[in-house]
Amino acid sequence: AIAAPATALAANEPIQPIEAAKPKNADMVELGKMLFFDPRLSKSGFISCNSCHNLSMGGTDNLPTSIGHKWHEGPISAPTVLNSSMNLAQFWDGRAKDLKEQAGGPIANPGEMGFTHELAVDVLRSIPEYRTRFKQLFRSDKIDIGMVTDAIAAFEETLVTPDSRFDKWLKGDKKALNQAELEGYKLFKESGCTGCHNGAAVGGGSFQKFGVHEPYKTTSKAEGRFAVTGKDADRFMFKVPTLRNVELTYPYFHDGAAATLEEAVDTMGRLQLGRTFSKEENAKIVAFLKTLTGKQPEFKLPILPPSTNETPRPKPFG
Amino acid sequence: AIAAPATALAANEPIQPIEAAKPKNADMVELGKMLFFDPRLSKSGFISCNSCHNLSMGGTDNLPTSIGHKWHEGPISAPTVLNSSMNLAQFWDGRAKDLKEQAGGPIANPGEMGFTHELAVDVLRSIPEYRTRFKQLFRSDKIDIGMVTDAIAAFEETLVTPDSRFDKWLKGDKKALNQAELEGYKLFKESGCTGCHNGAAVGGGSFQKFGVHEPYKTTSKAEGRFAVTGKDADRFMFKVPTLRNVELTYPYFHDGAAATLEEAVDTMGRLQLGRTFSKEENAKIVAFLKTLTGKQPEFKLPILPPSTNETPRPKPFG
Numbered sequence: 001a002i003a004a005p006a007t008a009l010a011a012n013e014p015i016q017p018i019e020a021a022k023p024k025n026a027d028m029v030e031l032g033k034m035l036f037f038d039p040r041l042s043k044s045g046f047i048s049c050n051s052c053h054n055l056s057m058g059g060t061d062n063l064p065t066s067i068g069h070k071w072h073e074g075p076i077s078a079p080t081v082l083n084s085s086m087n088l089a090q091f092w093d094g095r096a097k098d099l100k101e102q103a104g105g106p107i108a109n110p111g112e113m114g115f116t117h118e119l120a121v122d123v124l125r126s127i128p129e130y131r132t133r134f135k136q137l138f139r140s141d142k143i144d145i146g147m148v149t150d151a152i153a154a155f156e157e158t159l160v161t162p163d164s165r166f167d168k169w170l171k172g173d174k175k176a177l178n179q180a181e182l183e184g185y186k187l188f189k190e191s192g193c194t195g196c197h198n199g200a201a202v203g204g205g206s207f208q209k210f211g212v213h214e215p216y217k218t219t220s221k222a223e224g225r226f227a228v229t230g231k232d233a234d235r236f237m238f239k240v241p242t243l244r245n246v247e248l249t250y251p252y253f254h255d256g257a258a259a260t261l262e263e264a265v266d267t268m269g270r271l272q273l274g275r276t277f278s279k280e281e282n283a284k285i286v287a288f289l290k291t292l293t294g295k296q297p298e299f300k301l302p303i304l305p306p307s308t309n310e311t312p313r314p315k316p317f318g
Numbered sequence: 319a320i321a322a323p324a325t326a327l328a329a330n331e332p333i334q335p336i337e338a339a340k341p342k343n344a345d346m347v348e349l350g351k352m353l354f355f356d357p358r359l360s361k362s363g364f365i366s367c368n369s370c371h372n373l374s375m376g377g378t379d380n381l382p383t384s385i386g387h388k389w390h391e392g393p394i395s396a397p398t399v400l401n402s403s404m405n406l407a408q409f410w411d412g413r414a415k416d417l418k419e420q421a422g423g424p425i426a427n428p429g430e431m432g433f434t435h436e437l438a439v440d441v442l443r444s445i446p447e448y449r450t451r452f453k454q455l456f457r458s459d460k461i462d463i464g465m466v467t468d469a470i471a472a473f474e475e476t477l478v479t480p481d482s483r484f485d486k487w488l489k490g491d492k493k494a495l496n497q498a499e500l501e502g503y504k505l506f507k508e509s510g511c512t513g514c515h516n517g518a519a520v521g522g523g524s525f526q527k528f529g530v531h532e533p534y535k536t537t538s539k540a541e542g543r544f545a546v547t548g549k550d551a552d553r554f555m556f557k558v559p560t561l562r563n564v565e566l567t568y569p570y571f572h573d574g575a576a577a578t579l580e581e582a583v584d585t586m587g588r589l590q591l592g593r594t595f596s597k598e599e600n601a602k603i604v605a606f607l608k609t610l611t612g613k614q615p616e617f618k619l620p621i622l623p624p625s626t627n628e629t630p631r632p633k634p635f636g
């Protein structure tokens with residue numbers, strides 16, 4: 001028999017491999033990276049996107065709920081920014097249509113970066129290196145928040161994680177997974193997880209009710225997609241999260257209530273499929289899920305240009 | 319005439335060039351870097367050394383006083399970690415004799431990382447990749463806080479900033495400085511700044527009274543070296559800060575009260591030397607000081623190993 005090409009193999013599976021990012025504009029990505037790491041986009045001068053979406057730690061803060069401006073406790077758990085470009089929409093309830101629309105949110109959110117778009121842009125305008133970079137990229141002497149979110153989104157589009165062991169297996173390297181992992185994948189497919197967690201991101205493609213067979217018990221007040229549409233049918237519909245790098249994105253669920261992957265898989269089996277997995281089955285699914293950890297984005301820590309005498313000063317305690 | 323060798327040129331000056339770091343043990347430096355960036359050394363899981371000594375921003379937080387655990391306002395301004403290995407002792411009052419002794423402090427400081435050494439080490443012990451790295455480096459199955467601070471100190475020793483324009487000038491490249499910068503350097507030497515700010519770090523070599531000719535007015539309660547020695551003569555003696563990268567380490571002084579370099583230079587002239595600089599003189603000194611910005615440490619953002627089911631969870635709001 002002739003070996004099937006890797007893409008053909010993967011096409012028969014409900015999950016496709018992630019391809020490496022091919023950035024269109026390297027300078028735009030570099031500017032976006034700087035902005036992603038720049039705490040001067042926050043009122044305190046202390047919190048950057050990377051504070052809550054730590055790219056050393058799988059693009060999350062690994063907290064049940066986030067810490068924001070003045071140690072404000074956020075209402076919901078921070079999803080990873082890794083592979084977020086593949087989501088059908090952004091946020092648990094999908095209220096932002098894409099990464100650009102999303103990126104304006106946290107800067108002006110009083111419980112996150114606590115700033116305003118105007119002040120954030122004032123900071124950037126006061127820094128010659130930023131002025132030069134924006135001018136080169138946007139051919140304009142002024143900087144506006146739309147340019148800022150364009151650049152951040154361009155950077156986020158590069159935050160994909162190819163080359164997981166599972167992707168190697170999908171592409172034909174049959175030794176990339178061991179027996180338990182393979183059996184875990186079989187269980188994952190056959191019991192119906194791939195009904196919701198599918199595609200290259202193993203999620204991110206639809207809103208689904210959390211609590212199909214029995215209700216999910218939580219103290220969180222989040223109502224999911226209902227907050228956006230106001231339709232009763234959308235109550236407790238949440239965006240299906242990507243399971244790429246799920247080993248890194250603990251704790252789990254929109255309320256961060258599941259500390260371990262074992263607990264999350266058990267809850268999913270019972271609530272979403274009406275099925276109780278044995279300890280062995282659960283362990284195999286978890287083993288499979290850990291093969292979804294891909295190559296983390298690799299780049300140099302950005303060096304940010306200093307503020308000038310004209311730069312508005314941060315107000316951490318004011 | 320025969321051109322003098324670069325080292326001989328520099329030897330006649332009160333300031334010497336910074337040499338590139340020659341790390342003895344690259345694996346130790348890598349581990350130290352990981353620890354420097356790991357927020358799991360804090361109670362909240364949110365604050366790492368890099369939160370307050372941001373290596374994207376000259377190794378400081380650029381705040382008058384730091385933000386610590388639960389948004390605690392610190393009592394004093396955070397100095398840069400860049401070139402801190404050259405200091406005669408660590409902290410404004412010199413209470414830690416070296417980087418290793420210093421590094422234990424913030425982890426257990428309730429207003430900084432808010433943790434305990436024991437819990438921090440428990441976190442590391444629960445993570446296989448850390449266990450392997452510590453074992454390879456220290457040839458022991460156990461991890462203790464001494465190993466943690468050894469590794470952090472080894473990383474910090476690499477945080478030197480060679481190749482500033484001033485160093486190029488010192489090494490013989492006479493075009494590296496322009497006329498105003500050279501005149502600024504001349505003023506810096508001839509008016510007596512180099513009496514305190516000298517050596518490769520342009521500071522860091524002695525404790526000196528802040529307020530020689532007139533007292534420094536501040537609301538800060540810091541008493542300087544007196545806190546360590548209890549001697550009256552040490553009241554308001556502070557470690558002379560390095561002026562390397564001073565363009566990046568705003569705001570200035572132990573209370574962070576001077577927002578600009580112009581203000582800091584003016585205060586130094588009046589209080590330390592009894593001399594009021596004209597606007598032009600001040601500008602030239604500032605121009606010279608900006609030539610002390612060196613090559614910032616360049617490295618990949620470390621990717622940290624995930625917590626396991628055994629890892630004690632952070633307590634951000636507890």
Ligand code: HEC
Nearest residue numbers: 049052066067068076077078079084090091092103106112
């Ligand atoms: C204080 C913590 C915090 C900060 C700072 C923060 N985020 Fe978030 N981020 C969150 C939380 C919490 C959510 C989930 C909110 C929701 O779904 O309602 C989120 C959601 C997102 C999402 C959507 C991911 C998905 O799968 O739906 C993206 C993308 C994102 N943030 C990017 C950014 C960028 C870019 C910045 C900086 C401009 C930033 N974040 C700053 C906490 C933070």
Ligand code: HEC
Nearest residue numbers: 192193196208210238240241252253254264265268269272
């Ligand atoms: C009917 C749709 C559906 C099915 C079937 C389903 N899931 Fe989910 N899954 C979701 C939704 C929606 C969420 C997000 C729930 C929330 O936090 O609001 C989720 C969350 C998760 C999470 C947590 C991810 C994170 O980052 O927080 C894991 C792990 C998971 N699912 C695994 C599974 C497994 C394993 C199966 C099969 C046993 C499964 N899912 C079946 C819809 C589904």
Ligand code: HEC
Nearest residue numbers: 367370384385386394395396397402408409410421424430
């Ligand atoms: C919450 C903010 C904060 C955190 C977190 C923090 N530091 Fe600091 N650091 C400071 C402040 C403030 C000082 C000055 C304290 C003093 O002099 O009394 C300081 C001083 C230092 C110094 C002395 C520099 C000098 O010139 O005297 C070093 C070195 C240092 N820190 C390294 C670290 C390391 C390593 C970590 C992590 C283990 C760390 N810091 C975590 C705020 C912080």
Ligand code: HEC
Nearest residue numbers: 510511514526528556558559570571572582583586587590
């Ligand atoms: C008698 C000793 C002495 C002399 C002379 C002196 N300095 Fe200083 N300098 C210090 C000390 C001590 C500090 C720290 C003061 C504090 O914050 O407690 C300092 C701080 C500074 C700072 C702020 C650095 C920072 O990171 O906070 C600058 C800038 C500075 N000096 C420049 C100068 C200049 C320019 C001159 C000459 C006009 C000068 N100094 C003369 C001892 C001296």
Ligand SMILES: [Ca+2]
Nearest residue numbers: 063077078251
């Ligand atoms: Ca989380």
Ligand SMILES: [Ca+2]
Nearest residue numbers: 249250251252
């Ligand atoms: Ca999570």
Ligand SMILES: [Ca+2]
Nearest residue numbers: 567568569570
């Ligand atoms: Ca400073």
Ligand SMILES: [Mg+2]
Nearest residue numbers: 105106109112
């Ligand atoms: Mg947000």
